[in-house]
Structures are given as C-alpha cells and as structure tokens.
Ligand SMILES: [Fe+2]
C-alpha cells in the first residue's frame with residue numbers, strides 16, 4: 001500500500017496531504033508530516049496501551065507464588081513476562097513520537113495518563129487467572145487485530161508482534177477455565193465466580209457506545225481506530241459466548257440471546273455508571289494499582305541512578 | 320543408605336534449590352526497578368522452575384511410589400524440603416537479590432559444569448541444560464554487582480551490606496554428607512571441595528572489580544541437609560501450597 005512520496009512532494013507538509021495519504025491507506029512513519037492533534041491522539045492511545053500492559057502484570061502477578069502446579073506457574077510467569085515485553089514495544093513506539101518513557105511514567109503517576117480500566121478489578125481466585133487470559137486477553141485481541149491496520153507504522157508493527165502472543169494467552173486462559181469446569185464442585189464454583197466478575201468489565205474494555213465516545217471521531221478519520229467500539233464489542237461477544245457454553249459456564253446476562261435475523265447475540269445494557277465511576281478513580285483497585293507502580297518505581301530510583309553513574313564512569317574511562 | 324536412596328535425596332535437593340529460589344525470584348514480578356529487569360528476573364525464575372520440574376520428576380521416578388513432580392513440589396511438609404537456606408532468604412532490596420544471585424550462580428556454574436560429567440545420565444542431561452542457563456544468571460549477577468558496587472555512594476553501601484548480610488548462608492553450599500559421599504564413589508555426585516576454591520577465586524575477582532570488600536565473618540549457618548529451615552520457609556510453603564492444601568482432591 002505504499003505510494004511513492006515524490007508524487008505529492010510539492011505539498012507534503014499540509015493537513016490535506018496527510019489526510020490524502022491516510023485515505024489512500026498509507027502508513028504514517030515517524031519522520032512524516034502529521035498534524036499535532038494526530039500526534040497527541042496517538043501518544044495518548046499508545047501510552048495508555050503501554051501502561052495497560054504494565055499495570056496488567058499486577059493482578060496476574062498476584063497468583064504467581066500460589067499457582068497450583070509447576071506447569072501453570074511457568075505458563076503464568078511467561079505470560080506476565082510477555083505483557084511486560086508488550087509494554088516495552090509500545091513505549092518504544094510512543095517514543096518515536098517524541099515522548100520519553102520517563103515522561104510517560106510521570107504522566108501515569110500524576111493521573112494524567114490512563115491505563116485500561118479492567119485492571120482496576122481484583123484477581124480473587126485461581127480461576128481469575130483463567131478468566132483474565134480468556135476474557136481480558138480475548139477482548140484485547142479483538143481490539144489489537146483491528147489495530148494491526150492502524151495508520152501509524154510503528155504502532156501497527158508493534159500490534160502485529162503482540163497479537164501473535166496474545167492468542168496464546170487467550171488459549172491458555174481458556175484451558176484453565178476448561179480444566180476447572182471439569183474439576184471438583186469447588187473448582188466449578190470458582191470458575192463461575194470468576195466468569196461473573198470478569199464478564200461485564202471485559203465488555204467495558206471496548207469503551208463507551210460509539211455515540212458517547214469522545215475520541216472516536218478523529219481516531220476513525222485518521223484511521224488510528226479502524227472499527228468502532230460497538231463493532232469490536234459485538235465481535236468479542238459473538239466469539240466468546242459459544243466458548244463459554246462449550247465448557248458449561250453461564251454468562252451473567254439474563255438478556256443475552258441469539259438474534260437469528262441479525263446473526264449476532266443481543267446483550268443486556270452495560271452498567272455505564274460503574275464504568276465512569278471506575279474511570280474516575282472509584283474502583284476496587286485503582287489506588288492499589290497506581291500506588292504499587294509508584295512505590296516500586298521509587299524503590300528503584302537508587303538502582304537506576306547507580307546504573308547511570310556506572311555507565312558514565314565506564315564511558316569516561318574508555319575515552 | 321542405599322545408592323538409590325542417595326540418588327533420590329541428591330535429586331530432591333537440587334529440585335528444592337531451584338524450586339525455592341524460583342519462588343523468591345518470581346516475587347519480583349511487577350516490582351523491579353525497570354521493566355527490562357522485571358523481565359530478566361522472571362527469566363531466571365522461569366529457568367529455576369523448569370529445572371525444579373526436571374529434578375523433581377526424576378526424584379518421583381526414583382522413589383517409584385506413583386508420585387508426580389507436583390506432588391513433591393506441593394505436598395511435602397517443611398522438614399522434607401532440603402533447599403539451601405540461602406534460597407529461602409527474602410528478596411530484600413535489589414542489592415540483596417543480586418548478592419543472593421551472585422553467590423548462587425557462581426556456585427551453580429561450577430557445580431553443574433562438573434555434574435555434567437556425572438555417571439548418572441539423567442543428572443548429566445539436566446546439568447548440561449542448567450550450565451547453559453546459569454551462564455546468563457551469573458553474567459547478570461556479576462554485571463549488576465559491579466554496576467552497584469561502582470555506581471553511587473548509596474548503591475555501593477547497599478551492595479556491600481547485601482554481600483555481608485548473605486555471607487553466613489554460603490558455607491552450606493559446600494557441605495557434604497553421606498548422600499554426597501556415597502554417590503561420589505560411583506562418579507555420580509560432585510566433590511564440593513574443589514568447587515569451593517573455584518567459587519572463592521571467582522568471587523574474589525568480582526568483588527575486587529566491584530570495589531567491594533570480601534566478607535570476613537566466620538560464622539556459617541546450616542540446616543538444610545537435616546530439613547531445618549529459617550522462619551521464612553513456613554511462609555513460602557503456606558503461600559506456594561495454598562491451593563493444593565485447601566482443595567486436596569482438585570486437579571489443576
Ligand atoms: Fe499484552
């Protein structure tokens with residue numbers, strides 16, 4: 001889809017030309033002209049995405065030392081490691097837009113940059129590790145597959161790498177749920193309990209309805225986003241319901257039913273009051289997640305300073 | 320003690336060392352000074368859990384009572400674990416974790432390099448894999464020891480404190496009992512006396528480069544051979560074994 005630059009060389013630093021390239025399906029690269037609002041919108045989205053990967057390590061990390069088998073411990077550790085890696089790719093992608101990781105972390109700590117609301121919910125039993133992989137990574141994949149075609153080159157490429165790993169996470173999470181549903185009464189109850197607590201927050205991951213989504217219009221015009229919140233949410237629901245049914249889990253939505261005419265599931269209304277309240281800061285783990293990040297970031301100051309000082313001395317002695 | 324029993328004990332010890340150190344390292348998840356370090360420590364933890372799995376699986380086969388590696392990892396009581404006490408020491412600050420890694424990884428590098436020649440094929444195979452992994456663990460620990468020793472006044476102070484604090488747990492790494500000597504005759508186990516010399520020599524070099532003082536304290540604490548642990552162990556197990564103990568009939 002790459003169209004030669006020369007063709008439009010005469011006016012390449014204008015918003016019109018930029019929109020022409022977007023409409024033409026071209027990828028925008030770091031050195032290309034882009035409107036300031038596009039750059040800001042991307043930094044907001046990519047840094048939020050990076051922070052989500054990193055903050056998401058906390059609820060899963062909560063079960064590492066209690067994972068019930070050596071195999072499950074390895075899978076969980078490797079998964080969380082992948083998420084940290086995703087955070088790194090994404091911080092790098094955002095850095096191509098002229099913002100540093102340090103600045104992004106400062107914005108996170110100041111409450112100016114967000115992370116996905118889903119991680120403000122607690123992981124309370126082992127099945128939560130299954131539910132997070134299956135539902136949370138499952139929802140993330142739907143969003144990220146769509147973002148593989150996002151208009152900003154570095155973001156798109158990061159998404160391609162990330163999607164490959166996310167589908168493993170989703171399968172591994174589903175495997176935990178399936179194993180528990182085949183297990184004892186206690187295990188089945190844990191799995192259903194996890195399903196009950198994670199289902200609605202997973203649906204909220206796609207954001208408000210299209211009609212109420214403040215950043216969506218520009219993001220769609222610039223092809224940062226390729227599909228709307230509601231379209232993506234529907235895709236997730238349609239692919240997940242049969243998986244839940246297959247292992248005997250009940251979806252906690254009494255209004256859920258198959259719509260034969262539309263060939264999709266109709267679902268009940270999402271509790272938007274809860275959604276906005278958690279975004280605002282009033283969720284079960286908002287304070288915990290952020291203060292955890294701040295605490296360990298601050299605990300690490302002396303280590304980072306030492307590494308910096310040592311590097312400086314080593315460089316000096318080489319010269 | 321028969322050779323078979325000695326083999327079982329030897330394998331179990333190595334499994335327990337990896338299991339408990341892996342547990343401690345995995346506690347760093349989401350708490351490291353930078354994400355890169357989070358990933359590096361998780362990598363070491365993953366190697367350890369993988370190694371624990373291999374040794375405990377072999378232990379279960381040697382015992383031949385129908386147990387699995389998970390039964391051994393999760394269903395023993397405290398006194399039945401034989402990990403070196405240093406592996407169960409708390410992570411402390413980053414310098415303490417690095418000091419623990421430094422002591423253990425230099426030891427393990429030389430230990431597994433020798434166990435690679437073991438007359439027991441299974442030990443030799445697991446050791447060959449371990450040597451490759453430990454090379455990275457050792458490099459990681461040495462790099463950080465130097466960085467922290469040389470970095471700032473604060474990091475130097477913390478690194479020296481960590482080296483001193485953990486020193487008393489290092490004597491145990493080189494202890495030998497009946498298990499070791501029975502297997503040594505058949506060329507299965509590793510003679511730890513020469514390993515100690517190699518370890519000291521290398522440690523000396525690293526500490527010198529890091530401008531740290533080699534610890535002089537003579538007191539060494541031991542106990543793991545007899546299953547006598549520190550107070551830490553009960554807490555590690557109550558966490559690690561939580562699900563297995565709470566739901567004994569469940570399969571995970
Ligand atoms: Fe991820």
Ligand SMILES: [Fe+2]
Pocket residue numbers: 083137165166169
């Ligand atoms: Fe993931």
